[in-house]
Amino acid sequence: MSSRFGEEGRKLSYGSYLKVPELLQLQQGLSGEHDELLFIVAHQAYELWFKVVLDELEATRDRIDADDIFFARHHLRRVYVIEKLLVEQIEVLETMSPQDFLAFRANLAPASGFQSVQFREIEFLSGLKEPKYLARLEATPEEVERLQRRLHEPSVADAFHALVARRGSPSLLDIFHDRQRFGDLFDLCEALLDHDETFAHWRARHVLMVERQIGSKQGTGGSSGAQYLRSTLGKRFFPELWEVRSQL
Numbered sequence: 001m002s003s004r005f006g007e008e009g010r011k012l013s014y015g016s017y018l019k020v021p022e023l024l025q026l027q028q029g030l031s032g033e034h035d036e037l038l039f040i041v042a043h044q045a046y047e048l049w050f051k052v053v054l055d056e057l058e059a060t061r062d063r064i065d066a067d068d069i070f071f072a073r074h075h076l077r078r079v080y081v082i083e084k085l086l087v088e089q090i091e092v093l094e095t096m097s098p099q100d101f102l103a104f105r106a107n108l109a110p111a112s113g114f115q116s117v118q119f120r121e122i123e124f125l126s127g128l129k130e131p132k133y134l135a136r137l138e139a140t141p142e143e144v145e146r147l148q149r150r151l152h153e154p155s156v157a158d159a160f161h162a163l164v165a166r167r168g169s170p171s172l173l174d175i176f177h178d179r180q181r182f183g184d185l186f187d188l189c190e191a192l193l194d195h196d197e198t199f200a201h202w203r204a205r206h207v208l209m210v211e212r213q214i215g216s217k218q219g220t221g222g223s224s225g226a227q228y229l230r231s232t233l234g235k236r237f238f239p240e241l242w243e244v245r246s247q248l
């Protein structure tokens with residue numbers, strides 16, 4: 001039964017329910033430089049939203065499995081709106097001058113966004129499964145286990161393909177041409193594409209910010225930096241939903 005009292009028997013408050021004191025303890029910079037707080041909070045905010053995106057993508061997959069397209073789209077809509085926020089949020093980091101970033105950048109090497117486990121989980125759960133990232137990850141055993149699970153469990157793309165099979169295996173062209181009959185599947189395709197396209201926006205936006213901050217320098221994670229990131233811009237969760245457009 002839910003209680004209005006916290007663990008210590010005290011009445012719940014804003015701070016105790018949301019664990020605000022604990023949350024505000026989690027920004028421990030290494031340099032004492034002014035902009036490091038912004039840098040840490042921006043990344044932590046991303047990880048918190050990644051957590052919600054993963055939860056919503058799981059719900060999407062489960063609703064598709066249950067042939068419940070209405071609620072699958074409901075969850076995908078939330079994913080899309082959060083991702084738009086994540087694209088916008090990059091601008092906050094662009095208020096940091098490259099000189100001010102350089103003042104603490106060396107302190108955080110070899111840490112890098114490249115090691116974000118939840119980012120890879122979102123890729124895997126959506127349908128973009130690249131096992132090579134598992135080998136290159138600096139992660140706890142619990143995180144490795146989570147990522148392994150994502151690699152082997154059905155993705156949103158798998159759930160979509162299974163749904164189409166249950167509906168008699170129409171081709172994507174059939175779905176796009178006969179909206180009278182397949183309107184709900186078509187709407188789902190477009191909602192999946194919204195997720196895919198917004199994630200691609202994030203990649204493009206991130207690499208521009210990286211060029212603005214560090215130009216063509218190597219990344220703290222050891223990659224070629226912007227050059228590596230540019231090589232990821234063509235990644236798609238649902239390539240067939242993009243390809244079908246050329247066949248219409």
Ligand code: HEM
Nearest residue numbers: 043046112113114116119210213219220221222223225232
């Ligand atoms: C000053 C800000 C930032 C800079 C200069 C920067 C730079 C870079 C660089 C150079 C890489 C390539 C890997 C490496 O060698 O390190 C990278 C990858 C990555 N960064 Fe950032 N980043 C910044 C902010 C962020 C933020 C706020 C996030 C949000 C979580 C983020 C997430 C990622 C992810 C997920 C990758 C891996 C991308 C992939 O492999 O496709 N970065 N970043």
